[in-house]
Amino acid sequence: xxxxxxIIGKPWGTQLTVVKGARLTIGDDxxxxxxxxxxxxxxISIGNNVMIGPRTSIFDSAYHxxxxxxxxxxxxxxxxxxxxxxxxxxxLVLPGVTIGKNAVVAAGSTVTKDVPANTLVAGTPAKVVRxxxxxxxxxx
Numbered sequence: 001x002x003x004x005x006x007i008i009g010k011p012w013g014t015q016l017t018v019v020k021g022a023r024l025t026i027g028d029d030x031x032x033x034x035x036x037x038x039x040x041x042x043x044i045s046i047g048n049n050v051m052i053g054p055r056t057s058i059f060d061s062a063y064h065x066x067x068x069x070x071x072x073x074x075x076x077x078x079x080x081x082x083x084x085x086x087x088x089x090x091x092l093v094l095p096g097v098t099i100g101k102n103a104v105v106a107a108g109s110t111v112t113k114d115v116p117a118n119t120l121v122a123g124t125p126a127k128v129v130r131x132x133x134x135x136x137x138x139x140x
Contacts, residue, residue, distance in 0.1 A: 002028035042076045047083035049139050058093040102134040
């Protein structure tokens with residue numbers, strides 16, 4: 001856990017879960033809003049100056065197989081959220097995703113694939129809406 005971590009627990013409880021052998025790392029100046037659920041079964045890495053909106057879910061595991069042919073190898077994959085990212089309200093971040101530096105994920109989006117740095121993504125599944133102009137050293 002980094003310095004100046006801000007976790008808001010009202011009006012909805014916030015849950016951080018790390019199973020035995022998994023890793024959750026959180027950088028400096030991170031804000032995790034009310035109702036957020038983060039569950040690390042393998043590894044979740046959250047960089048510095050990241051903002052996570054209310055009622056967002058970040059899960060690095062699907063927790064169960066989809067059908068009888070699924071060997072389970074895709075169930076849990078590392079999630080990386082790079083510095084200065086902003087994840088809006090009600091976002092779902094799924095296993096294996098990397099969210100790039102300075103990226104913004106719009107409210108209500110479902111992130112199923114990597115989000116490039118300096119982009120705004122939106123939708124279900126999330127897609128690039130536009131590139132962002134971010135000057136060196138600028139923080140949200």
